[in-house]
Amino acid sequence: MVEIIKGNIIFTETPDNFEVIENGYIVYEDGIILSVTKLLPEKYSDCKIHDYGNRLIIPGFYDLHVHSGQYSQCGVGMDLPLLQWLKKYTYESEKRCENPSYARRLYEKFSQDLLRYGTLGAVVFSTTSYEGTEILFEEFLRTGIRGYIGMVEMERNAPEFIIKDLDYTMEMIESLINEYNDNRLVKSIITPRFAPTSTKEGLRRLGELAKKYSVPVQSHLDESQEEVEWVRSLYKKDYASVYDEFGLYGDTPTLMAHGVYMTDEEIDLTKDNGVILVHCPDSNINLSSGIMHSKELIEKGVRLGLGTDMAGGHKLFMGEVIVRAIQLSKLLTLQEGMSNKPLTFSEAFYMSTVVGGGFFGKIGKLKSGYELDCLIIDDDQLYREIYSIEDRLSKFIYTGDDRWILDRYVSGKILNV
């Protein structure tokens, strides 16, 4: 059935600027946008219209890097650097997800909160627990948001209570792939935690599995200096080349979180292999990891998305991540000069909506042929009439939160929070 939503439509066609259709119409059928117009074509005049008046219609947010098992520890242990933080808090948090009733409660809240904050799709590290990961799939399906969910592979260099036997892990990951990969919204993703907690044998088998089922891959890359040196001492090569050697660097669609300390060779490999780097600015600040050269990487042709990396990041709202990415790039400009220009608002918004949505399908733009994933923003603010639609979007991203989001559409369907 053809339906229509009406309001002030805004999205990024390219990273450089916004497309705006004031008081426009989005016509859609079975979740797919048929047309976006200023005037409603006559043939649709009898169709049902959801009239949002003067409100904004914007694409949804997509969080390309987040850890479900760490949701309970948001905002905890933020005085510690990455490797100490993992040891003191994070592995313990993830271990608790072995308990099904603990995992159920946590993941129900996690999935609902993602939706509440307007994140319509997330690429998630679960934990090494198969049962916990199953529960996470179920909660995403119940909530109705899009997901790529990875049961985490870890075999060494972490406490005994969290690591798992490789044969067992491979068998469980394969069974999750078989169970969910025909699902339209929530699928599996191959997830070595990071090179130091895998063996070469583990990485090789994960690469083979990704290839066998054409499943995407996610992991961490070049996050902190200490970690980068550790990888080099273990594998005697640069971090990206470790993944590349085992078919885990772009042979299937690949996300790598962070990329703060990239060598020129790694940048070339990332660009040539089409790997998407996921910039997680809140996390990089909280764990004192470093400042990603975001603009420089984009100018060199690398695709960048955005992630919360919660609980390295402390909040799920992607508007905050967009702001922090811009702020951090400005600090880098102050520190290193105009060879590192700041990210613009439209570039950072594009990263979260078009690059992020693009990982899930034809999603992230409000134009014909795209899936209708969008948010309705009720920005009922003082003197709103003074400002353009783009300025009103900026105000929402910088000062708004979940309370400004009136409705959330995934594939043309309004989801309840």
Ligand SMILES: [Zn+2]
């Ligand atoms: Zn992470």
